[in-house]
Each structure stands twice: as structure tokens, then as C-alpha cells.
Amino acid sequence: MHEHRKDGAEMLLLPEGRDVPNNSRLPVLVHRGAVPAGDAAAAETLFRGHGWRPAWRNGIHPWHHYHSNAHEALAIVSGQVRVLLGGEAGVAVELAAGDVVVLPAGTGHRNMGASEDLLVVGAYPKGAAPPDQLHGAPEERPRALHSIATTPDPAKDPVTGGPYARG
Template sequence: MPSAVTSVPETYFLTKPTAHVPNSRLPVLVYRDVLPSPTPESICAAIEPNHWIKGGVFKHYPAHHFHSVTHELYAVFKGHSRLLLGRGPLDADSGIEVELKTGDCIVLPAGVAHCCLESSEGYEYVGLYPEGSPHWDNNFCKADEDETKLKVANAKAVPVPDSDPVFGAGGPLVEMWTAAERERVES
């Protein structure tokens, strides 16, 4: 695997909530080409020692959704996809589109909406979650204002993990997310 120093992830900030999506103060992180010749087994062997645990193997999932109780990592082992981040189907905001391909990982903070817009045939990824997290909840970005406020509170309460999923304890996620959390507390 590349060193954390030379493989700074791409960052995408989706801090503004919508009427139906909490989004997050923590940036979405995209690690490019960090999984050489990935398979579900090799991904788990590389990521699980960093205290991110396999939740399943998934394919194209076209429903807008977010998780309010855990962060999520997609580790792509087959094909490519285009994800829409930061908005639900009822929101007017445009969101951000991100392309992923075999060998890439994306870390989605709790509360950030995501939806697979298109995928190559056979697209698959392993979903991994910080060790000790509750089982993910699927929120389909259509809740009323009161329920959305509850989900915002849930997502804000999810702690920054102790370990970067790709690079371990010294990796960039912990530093970047801790800095973002500190900025929120100070403002």
C-alpha cells in the first residue's frame, strides 16, 4: 500500500444540511488506487486490522440514503461507478458527483447522503464500518423536518474513529476529521 504521506485522499465537503439530509462537518474522503488487485478477502485483510469491519459485499444501489449511526467505507473491487453525494431525491441542491473505480475507497461520514447513479456491469464493493459501530441504519432522505433533526443529532454524535481504514492509526482520516471536529466546536 502507498504511504499515508504520499497518498493524501481527495476531500469533498458537504457541510450544509438539506431539508431531508444531515450531511456532515467531516469531509468525504476518496483514496485513489490504494487497493492493488483487490478481492473481498484482500480488502478485509488490509482494512480490518485498522479496526474497520466488513458489513457486506454490495452492488449497484440506486436509492438515495444515508446512515445516521455510523460512518461507511466503500472499497471497490470490481468495475466502476458514479455516486451522487449530499442530497436526496426531494432536495433541489445539486450535490457532488464522484467517480470510483477498482482499487479506490471512499469514506462517507455519518449523515452524508449517497446514491449510485450509474455503474459498470458487475460493479461490486465491500462495505466496512468502524469497529464497535452499531449496525447501519438506512435513511432514504424523505423524512419530515422533526425526524431529520433527530437524524442530524444522531450523525453529529458519531465519534471520529481512532484509525484510518486504509493507513491505520497514523493515517490522514483521523487528523483531517479531528481538525474538522475541532473547527466545529470552536465556531
């Protein structure tokens, strides 16, 4: 399901996958042109101002993974990347410098190819547990489903500062 919120953010509600659980209650949000290209500090300031803790600067792993106990915001500071969201049967999304994608707990993501200058700022809601990193192994699933269900919804959208909800 692909919709747009009133603020222009793209929303993707991903179904439960065989390999990764995804999140049945919260959509993935894609904010196009949300941060100044080339300015990692500006992305970090934006996130911090809306209650998200910048945690790292790097890229996106080239294998499927997800965090069952934390939501994650990824600001593409430079370059471009094709990200597969939701596991093997998921949706490919093209992201470029300035875009921010917000991944609810449980959302699978994988770098399918990127420019050499890719730089990403990652952030998590303040107060969140240190994010785990799961890969879709069957033995992970029961604990992951419990973690996803009990991870509190983000208080705010990390880009707009408004409610995370679908509106």
C-alpha cells in the same frame, strides 16, 4: 470544498443538504488505487487491520440514502460506478476498481450508474452500532442530526491507519 491530504486522499466537505444532512465536521475521503482490483479479501484485510469491520459485499443502492449512526467505507473491488454524494444538490464522483470512499455519518450517497461487474466491500468502524438506513424524509431529520452529532469520530482512517482528521 475539495482538497487533498498529505497522504494524497481527496477530501470533500459537503454542506448540509435539504434532503440529507451530511456531516459538518468530517470530510468524505477518496483514496484512489488503495486496494488491489479484483481482490475483495485484500480490501477486507486492509479494513480489519485499521479497526473497521467488513460487513458486506454487494453494490451501492440506486437511491439516496445515508447512515446517521455509523461511518461507512466502500472499497470498489471491481467495475466502476458514478456516485452522487451529499443528496440531490451534491457532488458526483467517479470511482473505479481499487478506489475507496469513506463516508462520515450523515453523508448521502446514491449509485448514478455502474458497470455490470461492480463489486463493493462495505465496512464500518469496530464497535459501531448497526447502521440505520435513512432516505431524507423530513420526519427523520431531528433524530438523524442528533445521531450524527453523537456518533464518535472514527479512531483511524480505514485505508492508511492514520488519524481520520483532515491532515
